[in-house]
Amino acid sequence: MLKLDHLTIIAPSLAEGVHHVRDALGIDMPFGGRHPEMATHNHLLRLGDDIFLEVIAVDPQAERPAAARWFGLDDAKAVRAAWDDGRRLGGWVARSGEIDVVLAWHGPVFGDKRRVSRGDRSWLFAVxxxxxxxxxxxxxxxxxxxxxxxxxxxxxxLGARLKRFEVEHPDPARVAGLYDTLGLADPPDILRGTQLRYRAIIETPHGIRILQ
Structure with missing residues (x-):
């Protein structure tokens, strides 16, 4: 089974991403670190014992990697368009302790396994x-x-807790079928909407806030 690991704000710049979270949640996210293999950097916010929020953007100080960056960050125009449209919570990440098994079944969905790092921690990620x-x-x-x-x-x-995670889509049945096929243990709540859009309802020291 796959389990929700973290939510991702995909930002045109790290400063814009952090500012958006500050406006939405009233919280300043701590800096996370840099990913040398991807030439990206991030800020991180704990949302529970095993869930967190990430703001990620291209690291302008890093050399462009040989392979494509994750989260669609190489397409700066698309990132900016989604941002300006208010679709800033643009992705989420599910974890498995058996990535090779998952990729054997669903490799065309997730992509190829790569090893990445931040500081003294390294892990496996499909791109x-x-x-x-x-x-x-x-x-x-x-x-x-x-x-x-x-x-x-x-x-x-910092007192933030994820209360609910939602996805809007024109075809909720299709989304539910996909998540069932992938074996997601805790998929987002699925709502009908005009386009794909994610929304997180988060409890903060300032009350319940919405991040999208």
Whole structure:
């Protein structure tokens, strides 16, 4: 089974992403680190014992990687268009301790396994060959922490807790079928909407807030 690991704000720049979260949640996210294999960097916010929020963007100080970056970040125009349209919570990540087994069944959805790192932690992550989000964002990305626990519990606790995670889509039955086929243990709540859009309802020290 796959389990929700973290939510991802895919930002044109790290500063814009952090500012958006500050406006939405009233919380300043701590800096996470850099991913040298992907030439990206992030900020992280704990949302529970095993769930967190990530803001990720291209690291302008890093050399462009040989392979495509994750989360569709190489397509700067598409990232900006989604951002300006208000679709800033653009992706999410599901974890498995058996990434090779999952990819044997669903490799065309998730892509190819790659080893990435941040600081002293390394893990396995599946990325489609072109770096795009799986199924244009409808499916989660796939992570395997390679025998280590999720880093969420070691992050500072700033009082944020994920209460509900939702996806809007014109065809909810299709989405439900996909998530069932992938074996997701805790998929988002599925609502009918005009386009693909994610929404997180988060309890904060300032009350219930919505992030999207």
């Amino acid at each position: 489609p060959p072109d770096g795009a989000l799986p199924m244009n964002g409808l499916a989660p990305s796939l992570i395997d922490w390679d025998g280590r626990p999720t880093p969420a519990a070691a992050m500072p606790d």
